[in-house]
Amino acid sequence: MTSSNTRRKPGRPKEGPELREVILDKAELLFADHGFNGAKVRDIATEAGVNQALVRYYFGSKQDLFDAVVRRRGSVISGARHVLLDELLSRGVAPTVAELVRCYLRPQWEMKNSGSNGAAFVRLQARLHAEQEEHAFRLRREVYDASVKRYIQALSEVLPEIPKEVISTRMAFAVGTYMFMLNDLGRINDLTDGQVGDLGGAALLDQLETFISAGLAAPLNS
Amino acid sequence: MTSSNTRRKPGRPKEGPELREVILDKAELLFADHGFNGAKVRDIATEAGVNQALVRYYFGSKQDLFDAVVRRRGSVISGARHVLLDELLSRGVAPTVAELVRCYLRPQWEMKNSGSNGAAFVRLQARLHAEQEEHAFRLRREVYDASVKRYIQALSEVLPEIPKEVISTRMAFAVGTYMFMLNDLGRINDLTDGQVGDLGGAALLDQLETFISAGLAAPLNS
DNA sequence: GTTGAAATTATGCAAATGATTAATTATGCG
DNA sequence: CGCATAATTAATCATTTGCATAATTTCAAC
Numbered sequence: 151m152t153s154s155n156t157r158r159k160p161g162r163p164k165e166g167p168e169l170r171e172v173i174l175d176k177a178e179l180l181f182a183d184h185g186f187n188g189a190k191v192r193d194i195a196t197e198a199g200v201n202q203a204l205v206r207y208y209f210g211s212k213q214d215l216f217d218a219v220v221r222r223r224g225s226v227i228s229g230a231r232h233v234l235l236d237e238l239l240s241r242g243v244a245p246t247v248a249e250l251v252r253c254y255l256r257p258q259w260e261m262k263n264s265g266s267n268g269a270a271f272v273r274l275q276a277r278l279h280a281e282q283e284e285h286a287f288r289l290r291r292e293v294y295d296a297s298v299k300r301y302i303q304a305l306s307e308v309l310p311e312i313p314k315e316v317i318s319t320r321m322a323f324a325v326g327t328y329m330f331m332l333n334d335l336g337r338i339n340d341l342t343d344g345q346v347g348d349l350g351g352a353a354l355l356d357q358l359e360t361f362i363s364a365g366l367a368a369p370l371n372s
Numbered sequence: 373m374t375s376s377n378t379r380r381k382p383g384r385p386k387e388g389p390e391l392r393e394v395i396l397d398k399a400e401l402l403f404a405d406h407g408f409n410g411a412k413v414r415d416i417a418t419e420a421g422v423n424q425a426l427v428r429y430y431f432g433s434k435q436d437l438f439d440a441v442v443r444r445r446g447s448v449i450s451g452a453r454h455v456l457l458d459e460l461l462s463r464g465v466a467p468t469v470a471e472l473v474r475c476y477l478r479p480q481w482e483m484k485n486s487g488s489n490g491a492a493f494v495r496l497q498a499r500l501h502a503e504q505e506e507h508a509f510r511l512r513r514e515v516y517d518a519s520v521k522r523y524i525q526a527l528s529e530v531l532p533e534i535p536k537e538v539i540s541t542r543m544a545f546a547v548g549t550y551m552f553m554l555n556d557l558g559r560i561n562d563l564t565d566g567q568v569g570d571l572g573g574a575a576l577l578d579q580l581e582t583f584i585s586a587g588l589a590a591p592l593n594s
Numbered sequence: 595g596t597t598g599a600a601a602t603t604a605t606g607c608a609a610a611t612g613a614t615t616a617a618t619t620a621t622g623c624g
Numbered sequence: 625c626g627c628a629t630a631a632t633t634a635a636t637c638a639t640t641t642g643c644a645t646a647a648t649t650t651c652a653a654c
Binding site: 184302357 | 404405406407408409410495498499501502503504505509513517520521524536537538540541542543544545546547548549550551552553555556562563564576578579580581582583584585586587588589590592593
């Protein structure tokens with residue numbers, strides 16, 4: 151019931167209110183809250199104040215809609231990671247692990263704090279990463295792998311004593327760490343019996359950075 | 373088509389082949405692979421070689437079936453964590469962080485390597501932790517919180533210089549780390565371009581332990 | 595034996611759901 | 625103006641899906 155209920159007439163609109171984007175926004179929210187199978191195309195259309203067939207008109211199948219949602223912001227995150235890494239590497243001075251981690255995390259963090267839809271996308275990502283279907287694997291690889299691999303390479307150079315396979319493995323751990331926690335802030339309060347106050351702030355990002363940096367740079371166990 | 377196709381007659385069976393357990397096993401697999409919404413009660417029944425109404429007879433609703441699946445092994449994991457922690461604490465010598473982490477992880481790890489269904493349950497857990505519905509939150513709290521909180525307490529005593537809220541937060545990170553990675557071994561190979569050989573073995577557990585221990589024990593950032 | 599409870603099946607409904615089709619309207623171009 | 629094209633709706637179809645009911649068979653106790 152969030153959408154306007156002025157009945158829209160069929161036909162080409164005078165000045166398109168970007169219905170395509172509205173659909174993407176609402177789909178993002180519903181996919182995030184209910185998952186791919188749990189979200190219904192009907193509900194997405196209704197929320198967007200749009201006929202169900204319009205969703206199909208723009209995106210084709212439900213799966214295609216989902217992919218479009220993932221790609222829209224996933225590419226933003228991946229792109230920002232590339233840019234930040236470029237900046238860091240072109241600085242002359244070799245970066246620290248913590249700096250690399252921060253650059254890696256920042257795009258996610260900023261998206262999460264960029265209004266309700268950014269947060270929804272972060273939740274959606276977590277679901278995507280728990281998904282087992284081959285299609286989900288492919289989508290993740292397509293959207294995220296390139297940037298992650300560059301960070302692995304950069305970390306490898308900063309941590310020459312740690313074999314690259316180990317760095318890769320640890321980076322996969324790191325993905326789990328932040329993915330899960332960005333998705334699941336409430337959980338932290340469960341575990342602390344609410345002793346932790348305002349965790350939405352930068353303090354949490356600092357803690358995350360500390361945790362991941364320490365894990366990545368940990369000495370090899372003999 | 374994995375199940376026998378000898379047509380079973382209705383009525384009380386001579387000697388129950390524990391159909392209840394068979395149903396739980398198949399439900400576990402399908403929930404793990406397709407999620408709560410993606411798994412269909414019909415398919416679960418078919419896989420179990422059983423009439424759909426029997427599922428309802430034993431478990432009631434689909435949601436109740438799901439809960440039963442989660443509780444069955446979730447309680448085993450939680451229980452084992454308690455036992456291992458008791459052992460460690462009653463040893464006299466104060467445990468190390470790595471020892472605590474190892475005790476915490478071992479039940480999960482062993483379940484994962486205890487045959488196909490254990491691995492399925494681990495995947496199912498990851499999905500459960502990505503779920504946003506209130507029901508999922510409640511279930512997770514019910515099954516896991518008590519044991520996690522005990523480990524937080526124990527870690528707190530071993531790491532007196534780190535405030536307990538910080539430990540709690542880091543423990544939440546740790547949950548993400550292992551949950552995600554147990555679920556997602558294949559991902560590691562994606563990121564390493566297959567350079568990592570046999571990662572199913574104990575080497576991976578060691579690496580996970582190293583990563584999490586370092587993260588938990590990391591010095592506070594000023 | 596009869597009987598009653600337990601376990602199991604066949605059958606089927608009503609709602610939800612993804613997709614589809616045909617109609618409708620506005621816009622820009624020749 | 626007339627017409628092809630783009631954007632949008634109403635309507636509905638075919639399937640899937642969770643749940644329900646009634647029937648059937650076996651077992652154990654009396």
